[in-house]
Amino acid sequence: MPLVLKLLGISKAFPGVLANDHIDLTLEKSEIHALLGENGAGKTTLMNILYGMYPPDEGRIFLRPRQSAAVPASTPSQDGLVEVQIRSPNDAIAQGIGMVHQHFMLVPPLTVTENVMLGVESTRSGLFLDRQTAGSRIREIAERYGLEVDPDAYIKDLPVGVQQRVEIIKLLYREADVLILDEPTAVLTPQEVDRLFSTISNLVNQGKSIIFITHKLKEVLQIANRITVLRNGRVVGTTTPTKTSEAELAAMMVGRQVDLVVHKAEASPGEVVLAVRDLQVLDDRQNMVVNGVSFEVREGEVLGIAGVQGNGQTELVQALTGLRPTLAGDIHVLGMRVAGATPRQILEQGVAHVPEDRQQDGLVLVFPVHDNLVLCSYYLPPFAKGVAVQEDSVIATASQLVEEFDVRTPSVFVPTSTLSGGNQQKVIVAREFSRPVKLIIASQPTRGLDVGSIEYIHQRILQKRAEGTAVLLVSPELDEVIAISDRIAVMYKGKIMDVVPAKGVNRRYLGLLMAGVEPSEAVKVAPPTLEGEEVAERVF
Amino acid sequence: MDKERTQTTPTVVPAAKSKPSAKGLRPSGTLSQVPRTLLMPALAVLTGLVIGAIVIAVTDAAVVAAYRNFLRAPGAALTATWRAVATAYGALLHGSLGSPKEMVQAIQSYLSTGDNTSMVRAFYPLTESLVAATPYIFGGLAVALGFHCNLFNIGAEGQIGIGALAAAWIGYTLIGVPRIIHLPLAILAGALGGAFWASIPGYLKAKTGAHEVVNTIMMNWISFRLSDWLLNGPMKAQGYRPVTPNIEPSAALPRLFPAPIRFHAGFFLALAVAALVYWFLFKTTLGFEIRTVGANPRAARYAGISITRNFILAMVLSGALAGLAGTSQVLGVDHWVGQGFSAGYGFDSIAIALLGKSHPGGVVLAALLFGALRSGATRMQSLAGIPIDIISIIQALVIVFVAAPEIIRGLYRIREKRSQELALASAGGDGE
Numbered sequence: 023m024p025l026v027l028k029l030l031g032i033s034k035a036f037p038g039v040l041a042n043d044h045i046d047l048t049l050e051k052s053e054i055h056a057l058l059g060e061n062g063a064g065k066t067t068l069m070n071i072l073y074g075m076y077p078p079d080e081g082r083i084f085l086r087p088r089q090s091a092a093v094p095a096s097t098p099s100q101d102g103l104v105e106v107q108i109r110s111p112n113d114a115i116a117q118g119i120g121m122v123h124q125h126f127m128l129v130p131p132l133t134v135t136e137n138v139m140l141g142v143e144s145t146r147s148g149l150f151l152d153r154q155t156a157g158s159r160i161r162e163i164a165e166r167y168g169l170e171v172d173p174d175a176y177i178k179d180l181p182v183g184v185q186q187r188v189e190i191i192k193l194l195y196r197e198a199d200v201l202i203l204d205e206p207t208a209v210l211t212p213q214e215v216d217r218l219f220s221t222i223s224n225l226v227n228q229g230k231s232i233i234f235i236t237h238k239l240k241e242v243l244q245i246a247n248r249i250t251v252l253r254n255g256r257v258v259g260t261t262t263p264t265k266t267s268e269a270e271l272a273a274m275m276v277g278r279q280v281d282l283v284v285h286k287a288e289a290s291p292g293e294v295v296l297a298v299r300d301l302q303v304l305d306d307r308q309n310m311v312v313n314g315v316s317f318e319v320r321e322g323e324v325l326g327i328a329g330v331q332g333n334g335q336t337e338l339v340q341a342l343t344g345l346r347p348t349l350a351g352d353i354h355v356l357g358m359r360v361a362g363a364t365p366r367q368i369l370e371q372g373v374a375h376v377p378e379d380r381q382q383d384g385l386v387l388v389f390p391v392h393d394n395l396v397l398c399s400y401y402l403p404p405f406a407k408g409v410a411v412q413e414d415s416v417i418a419t420a421s422q423l424v425e426e427f428d429v430r431t432p433s434v435f436v437p438t439s440t441l442s443g444g445n446q447q448k449v450i451v452a453r454e455f456s457r458p459v460k461l462i463i464a465s466q467p468t469r470g471l472d473v474g475s476i477e478y479i480h481q482r483i484l485q486k487r488a489e490g491t492a493v494l495l496v497s498p499e500l501d502e503v504i505a506i507s508d509r510i511a512v513m514y515k516g517k518i519m520d521v522v523p524a525k526g527v528n529r530r531y532l533g534l535l536m537a538g539v540e541p542s543e544a545v546k547v548a549p550p551t552l553e554g555e556e557v558a559e560r561v562f
Numbered sequence: 563m564d565k566e567r568t569q570t571t572p573t574v575v576p577a578a579k580s581k582p583s584a585k586g587l588r589p590s591g592t593l594s595q596v597p598r599t600l601l602m603p604a605l606a607v608l609t610g611l612v613i614g615a616i617v618i619a620v621t622d623a624a625v626v627a628a629y630r631n632f633l634r635a636p637g638a639a640l641t642a643t644w645r646a647v648a649t650a651y652g653a654l655l656h657g658s659l660g661s662p663k664e665m666v667q668a669i670q671s672y673l674s675t676g677d678n679t680s681m682v683r684a685f686y687p688l689t690e691s692l693v694a695a696t697p698y699i700f701g702g703l704a705v706a707l708g709f710h711c712n713l714f715n716i717g718a719e720g721q722i723g724i725g726a727l728a729a730a731w732i733g734y735t736l737i738g739v740p741r742i743i744h745l746p747l748a749i750l751a752g753a754l755g756g757a758f759w760a761s762i763p764g765y766l767k768a769k770t771g772a773h774e775v776v777n778t779i780m781m782n783w784i785s786f787r788l789s790d791w792l793l794n795g796p797m798k799a800q801g802y803r804p805v806t807p808n809i810e811p812s813a814a815l816p817r818l819f820p821a822p823i824r825f826h827a828g829f830f831l832a833l834a835v836a837a838l839v840y841w842f843l844f845k846t847t848l849g850f851e852i853r854t855v856g857a858n859p860r861a862a863r864y865a866g867i868s869i870t871r872n873f874i875l876a877m878v879l880s881g882a883l884a885g886l887a888g889t890s891q892v893l894g895v896d897h898w899v900g901q902g903f904s905a906g907y908g909f910d911s912i913a914i915a916l917l918g919k920s921h922p923g924g925v926v927l928a929a930l931l932f933g934a935l936r937s938g939a940t941r942m943q944s945l946a947g948i949p950i951d952i953i954s955i956i957q958a959l960v961i962v963f964v965a966a967p968e969i970i971r972g973l974y975r976i977r978e979k980r981s982q983e984l985a986l987a988s989a990g991g992d993g994e
Binding site: 343345364365366367369370375377382383384385386387388389393397398400401406409410411413 | 845846847848850853854857858860861862863864865866867868
């Protein structure tokens with residue numbers, strides 16, 4: 023197949039980091055080229071350069087000239103490409119490059135048609151919006167590529183998977199030939215992922231080319247034609263699914279052999295530590311987002327809460343930790359009723375909380391590392407005597423924790439904001455796990471972290487479980503939930519659909535529950551557990 | 563007091579404290595940090611003075627006349643400019659600090675003759691600057707403490723007035739009480755008056771979310787009218803002027819030098835309170851809570867810190883400090899309260915807190931600068947004929963430059979190291 027895109031020696035430096043270091047990349051017509059790498063490897067930077075968000079410091083971009091385009095700026099080289107300058111996303115779109123961002127760029131109160139037209143409105147007499155023409159073009163595109171969507175539906179009423187389809191239609195409406203998809207599966211249920219993959223196949227069959235950014239090994243092997251792995255801003259290698267394996271890709275990504283399997287001993291659950299009964303919680307807009315949830319977590323076990331983000335998990339955790347009032351129902355920690363208690367009362371009952379948004383909730387970024395390490399215990403001895411802070415004791419403990427939890431920081435005195443995401447999370451884990459806790463509530467504890475940090479945090483959670491601590495793990499990453507948990511509860515629209523043992527669990531069954539299928543219906547399609555043990559693997 | 567005072571001045575950590583296991587050096591409080599921290603405010607002041615000089619030049623008739631003949635006699639025009647600016651700033655400097663030569667001569671004459679009249683004359687300008695700086699220190703600390711809890715206390719003006727009235731009331735109503743009881747009571751009353759006045763917007767902010775900026779401004783207006791009424795009614799002294807009676811001598815802050823020097827013990831009280839505020843903010847759990855709420859209220863709540871409690875506490879303490887500003891002025895300088903008493907001290911305090919970067923040590927330095935400018939301006943007006951208002955212009959410019967450091971960085975081509983480090987961290991965190 024002929025080339026449609028060639029990047030040569032792209033470099034981009036941010037203060038202190040070389041985000042892209044002489045990256046070469048080619049894309050053929052009708053190819054799915056996966057760009058694989060850890061968080062911070064430089065994938066998004068490279069694509070932002072290609073999409074005109076910022077200029078490269080060095081390097082050249084070559085594109086196949088479009089038939090419709092005016093006379094090419096320079097004569098095509100032997101591979102039929104011409105060099106282009108892409109100064110803005112508008113330039114990129116004009117050259118046939120489109121990008122679906124990880125966070126959608128849609129206007130919720132507008133319809134599908136209005137969103138697709140936005141910026142390239144067709145008009146009647148230059149004054150009135152011509153929704154009809156646009157609508158019929160959208161229908162045509164939807165039919166041709168198998169992107170089922172109602173042009174008159176409002177974005178806010180559509181599920182995430184359909185919103186993503188609208189984003190893709192937006193690109194096709196602008197006649198993009200090269201589509202960049204940035205972590206497109208991060209927000210989808212397993213079923214929606216299958217659906218997306220068939221859409222992608224349709225697109226390449228009709229001559230489109232796709233750059234697929236991800237950090238998930240399974241997906242890459244399933245869908246890509248070629249795989250380019252980035253690490254620390256450099257291309258580590260380019261390969262194809264038939265020539266490689268998950269283990270090899272993981273090693274390329276991380277730069278060392280990675281143990282993909284989480285080893286854990288049999289759980290030996292003890293007394294009930296956390297008991298939740300018929301809990302109801304409202305969100306900020308007074309919607310009932312936790313609606314009659316009941317579950318128990320025992321000493322020495324991990325209960326995982328799976329589910330697509332935004333199904334009430336955030337509010338559930340806030341209610342459990344005293345950050346949000348409960349409407350009805352009961353929460354008991356070690357027999358004490360904590361519904362309606364203050365966050366401090368719950369903390370002092372022996373509850374550790376690794377919050378979902380570590381920078382907003384878990385840390386005071388402008389404070390030095392040592393202050394963040396005692397954020398929940400600064401008022402207790404030995405850190406305080408009366409109202410006087412015992413600085414030496416704080417610093418000694420902080421230095422010890424930094425060592426013990428392998429926080430990479432020049433000293434405990436630097437502002438926490440200067441640490442990388444993984445090390446910021448280690449500060450939180452060090453603080454929470456070092457207190458005398460009976461229950462750990464960990465919300466998306468490894469989101470956006472590098473592999474080393476993920477391994478480390480998983481290991482720490484399992485170590486706490488071995489010590490007899492009860493763990494509630496909330497994560498939208500199904501693989502993480504399966505790998506770490508002993509039992510899995512699936513949450514959908516504020517309710518717990520079912521609780522199943524993690525050992526040998528069937529992903530398809532969980533996926534159906536995550537999409538809102540009742541357990542009684544789901545078992546007809548897929549049994550909750552599979553014969554033979556499925557190996558739980560890490561996700562990156 | 564001495565022990566506390568040493569804590570305001572940045573000191574090197576004693577070697578015994580920095581254990582080899584503690585990674586790296588403690589960054590705050592080391593001497594090497596000080597020049598960097600002082601650089602930006604110092605450049606802001608310098609730039610303010612330079613622009614002030616331009617204003618002085620263009621408003622000077624002689625200079626303008628000289629520039630009409632600029633082509634024929636460019637030297638004369640430049641000389642006239644220099645003369646105008648040098649006269650003005652010379653008078654300002656002389657009026658705020660005095661003349662070193664006079665001071666040396668005065669000391670010599672005192673040592674040889676035992677006559678202190680020339681001493682008093684030589685040191686009068688310097689002591690007047692310290693007198694003017696005293697309420698500024700309290701006021702600047704008040705606003706700075708609020709800033710640490712992310713509260714913008716624009717109501718210092720009103721709190722100063724209420725504090726002054728409370729202190730004066732104790733000062734003139736209690737009669738025949740020894741100083742050792744009367745003076746502390748009057749000071750306490752002043753602090754409580756300011757604290758009470760600030761507690762109202764603090765409570766409203768904590769319980770209803772009503773913005774403290776709006777409410778402190780409203781409380782200012784209420785305090786102005788309230789004091790008008792008090793001075794014309796319940797607190798009015800004998801006679802026709804709307805002023806309070808004079809306070810008893812037992813309530814006055816002692817003056818430490820012969821008249822006409824007005825330098826009083828309030829200055830040392832201010833320094834002690836600055837040290838206390840430093841200790842409170844940075845060395846106590848209460849200060850830690852206030853700073854946590856100010857820096858990230860969500861993380862504070864997560865950590866079990868009560869946001870409402872700290873909003874109220876910070877406002878009350880801020881008000882108490884503002885109250886002390888009024889108190890020091892009444893008990894140390896005026897000895898009575900009249901209409902329009904606070905005369906902008908509260909608003910200048912905001913500027914001082916900004917210039918001092920909300921650090922108690924910085925506030926003291928900024929207050930000394932503002933005090934010097936204020937007291938030097940009088941002499942500049944009488945000697946050089948430059949209106950006092952030029953000082954307001956310079957102060958305003960300094961605040962603009964402190965508030966918009968990009969201007970200063972651009973002017974002097976200073977690259978900020980810190981912001982780059984922060985950008986690095988965020989790029990590494992989620993920017994990929």
